[in-house]
Amino acid sequence: MLDRHSHWTEDESLVERFVLGHVPKTERNDLEDHLRVCEICQRAVMREQQLAAGIRRAGVEELKQRLKARVEVPARGDIPWPRILSLAAMTVIVVGVGIYTDWFGSRRQDQDLLSDQPPATSTPESQGRGQMTGEEAKDGQPKDVVRHDEPSQTRSAGGADENDKRSDVMDKVGRNIAAEGGKKANDEYAKREKSDLAIVGAETEKNELAAVAQGSMDAANRTEWVSGNILPSTSESKTKRIAEEQDKRESRQFKPLSKKYAAAETSTAAAQTFNGLAIGLSQQPSAALPLSQQNARRQRTIETQIYAANQTLNLTLFLDSLVDESELRNAVVEQVGGDSLIVHVANQRIGYRIPATMNVQNRAR
Amino acid sequence: MRATPFFLNDDARILDLIRKGDEEALALLYHANRAPIEAFVKHNSGNVADAEDLLQDALIVLWERVRTGRYKHEAKIGTFLYATARNMWLRRLSRLRREVAEEFQTEEPPSNDATALEVMIEEEETATVRKALDLLGEPCKKLLLLFYWEEHSMEQIALELGFANAETAKSKKYQCKKSLQGLIEEMRSE
Numbered sequence: 161m162l163d164r165h166s167h168w169t170e171d172e173s174l175v176e177r178f179v180l181g182h183v184p185k186t187e188r189n190d191l192e193d194h195l196r197v198c199e200i201c202q203r204a205v206m207r208e209q210q211l212a213a214g215i216r217r218a219g220v221e222e223l224k225q226r227l228k229a230r231v232e233v234p235a236r237g238d239i240p241w242p243r244i245l246s247l248a249a250m251t252v253i254v255v256g257v258g259i260y261t262d263w264f265g266s267r268r269q270d271q272d273l274l275s276d277q278p279p280a281t282s283t284p285e286s287q288g289r290g291q292m293t294g295e296e297a298k299d300g301q302p303k304d305v306v307r308h309d310e311p312s313q314t315r316s317a318g319g320a321d322e323n324d325k326r327s328d329v330m331d332k333v334g335r336n337i338a339a340e341g342g343k344k345a346n347d348e349y350a351k352r353e354k355s356d357l358a359i360v361g362a363e364t365e366k367n368e369l370a371a372v373a374q375g376s377m378d379a380a381n382r383t384e385w386v387s388g389n390i391l392p393s394t395s396e397s398k399t400k401r402i403a404e405e406q407d408k409r410e411s412r413q414f415k416p417l418s419k420k421y422a423a424a425e426t427s428t429a430a431a432q433t434f435n436g437l438a439i440g441l442s443q444q445p446s447a448a449l450p451l452s453q454q455n456a457r458r459q460r461t462i463e464t465q466i467y468a469a470n471q472t473l474n475l476t477l478f479l480d481s482l483v484d485e486s487e488l489r490n491a492v493v494e495q496v497g498g499d500s501l502i503v504h505v506a507n508q509r510i511g512y513r514i515p516a517t518m519n520v521q522n523r524a525r
Numbered sequence: 526m527r528a529t530p531f532f533l534n535d536d537a538r539i540l541d542l543i544r545k546g547d548e549e550a551l552a553l554l555y556h557a558n559r560a561p562i563e564a565f566v567k568h569n570s571g572n573v574a575d576a577e578d579l580l581q582d583a584l585i586v587l588w589e590r591v592r593t594g595r596y597k598h599e600a601k602i603g604t605f606l607y608a609t610a611r612n613m614w615l616r617r618l619s620r621l622r623r624e625v626a627e628e629f630q631t632e633e634p635p636s637n638d639a640t641a642l643e644v645m646i647e648e649e650e651t652a653t654v655r656k657a658l659d660l661l662g663e664p665c666k667k668l669l670l671l672f673y674w675e676e677h678s679m680e681q682i683a684l685e686l687g688f689a690n691a692e693t694a695k696s697k698k699y700q701c702k703k704s705l706q707g708l709i710e711e712m713r714s715e
Binding site: 180223 | 548654666676
C-alpha cells in the first residue's frame with residue numbers, strides 16, 4: 161500500500177516503469193489513486209510522458225524515413241521523363257556515331273593501300289584498286305590473276321571505257337580537290353578527318369567523295385569494303401559439280417572460269433555473272449591491308465574490296481596466303497538471291513552480301 | 526505457379542530479423558503485402574499514396590510490438606499487417622467524416638478529445654524533445670531510443686551497446702537522460 165503522504169514520483173525508476181506500462185496492475189491502481197490528489201506527482205509523470213513520447217516519435221519517424229528510402233520507387237507522375245529522354249537521345253547518338261564510324265571506316269581503306277606505293281606507279285586508279293608488293297613493283301605488274309588496273313582485252317569495250325573514265329575522274333579530282341563542286345565533299349571529309357580519319361591514304365575517299373559531289377562519278381561506283389564470310393568448306397568435286405549443273409542449265413549466274421578462259425589469265429572477269437554483271441576476281445596479300453582494316457578483321461572472314469565499273473563487278477580478295485593463279489581462274493561464283501554471292505575458290509566458299517549502295521541490280525543492261 | 530522467396534513464407538525468420546534490428550525485414554514485408562492493402566485502400570476512398578503510408582505505419586506497429594516483446598504470433602504476419610492497416614484506415618476515415626460533419630454543425634458538440642490547442646502544445650513538446658535528442662549525440666540517443674521506444678531491459682541494452690553490465694548501462698542512461706532534460710529546458714527557455 162502506497163503511503164498517501166509521500167511522492168512516489170521521487171523514485172525515478174518507478175516513474176519510468178509507470179510511463180512505459182511496466183508496473184503490475186494492482187500497483188498501478190495505487191499509483192493512479194495517488195496521482196489524482198498529488199499535483200507534484202502529476203507534473204513529474206507528465207514530464208516523463210512527454211520525454212518518452214518525444215523519444216518514441218523520433219524513433220518512429222526515423223524508422224519510417226529509413227523504410228521509405230528502402231522501398232521508395234518513383235510514382236507514375238514522378239518519372240523523370242526529361243532525364244530518360246535525354247539519356248535515350250544520347251544513346252541514339254552514340255550508336256549512330258558508332259555505326260557511321262564503322263561504315264565509314266570500312267571505306268577509308270582505299271587510301272591506306274596507296275601509302276607505300278611508289279609515285280611512279282601511283283595512278284589514281286591503281287591507287288584505288290590495289291597495292292603492289294615489292295616483287296610486283298619490279299615488273300610493274302601486281303600478281304593479281306585478274307588485273308583491274310589495266311584494261312583487259314576481253315572486257316567489254318564499255319567496261320574499259322568506264323575504267324578509263326574512272327581513272328580520269330580520279331586523277332582530275334585528285335589534282336583539283338578544292339574545286340567548286342568538291343567543296344562540300346571536302347568539308348564533309350575535313351570534319352571526319354578531325355575525328356579519326358587522319359590516316360594514311362585518305363585520298364581516294366576524298367577524291368571519290370569530291371567526284372560524287374561534282375557529279376562526275378556515280379555514288380554507286382564508289383569503292384566498297386566488304387567482309388566475305390568463309391562458309392563451311394565444300395569439296396573440289398562439289399565445286400565442279402555445281403559448275404557443271406549450272407552449265408547444264410545455261411545459267412548466266414556462274415560458270416567455271418577454266419572452261420572458257422583457261423588460256424587467258426586476265427579474261428576471267430567476263431566469265432562470271434551476278435545480276436547480269438561480269439565478275440572480276442583478283443587477290444592481294446592480307447599484309448597489304450591497311451592497318452585499320454587489319455584491326456577490324458574477324459575470324460573466318462576475307463576482307464574484300466569491291467567496286468563496280470560499267471558492267472563488271474570487281475572483287476579483290478585479301479588473302480593470308482595467295483592462292484595459285486589457276487585456283488583463281490577456276491573459281492566459281494554462285495549467286496544467292498538478288499544481293500549475295502558465294503565465291504568458290506581453292507576449296508573454300510566465301511559468301512558476300514553486296515552493299516545496296518552499289519545498286520548492282522539496276523546496272524545490268 | 527508463381528514462386529515466392531522462401532523466407533517470405535517463413536514468419537519466424539522475419540520475426541527473428543526484426544528482433545535483431547534488421548530493417549531489411551520491413552522492406553521484404555512491404556513488398557510482399559503491398560498489393561492487398563493497396564487494393565483495400567483504393568476500394569475505400571483512398572489512393573496509392575494513402576496505401577503506401579498506411580502500410581509503412583502498420584509495419585512500424587509490427588516493429589514496435591516485436592521489439593518490445595508485445596507481439597503475439599497468433600496469425601500470419603501478413604494477416605496482422607492487413608488487419609492493422611485496415612483498422613488504421615477505418616479510424617482515419619471515421620475521423621475525417623467526423624471532422625467534415627463538425628464543419629457543417631452550427632453548435633459545437635461536447636467532445637472528450639483533446640482540443641486543437643492541446644494537440645498543438647503536445648506536438649510542440651514532442652518536437653522539442655526530438656530536437657534535443659538530435660543534439661544529444663548518437664550514443665546517448667541510441668541508448669534512450671532502446672530504453673523508451675523499444676523498451677529494452679538494461680541487460681539487453683548493455684549487451685547491445687557493449688556496456689560491462691546492466692548497472693553501467695543504467696548509470697549511462699541516467700547521465701543521458703539528465704543531459705536531454707537539460708537541453709529541453711534550455712530550448713524551452715529560449
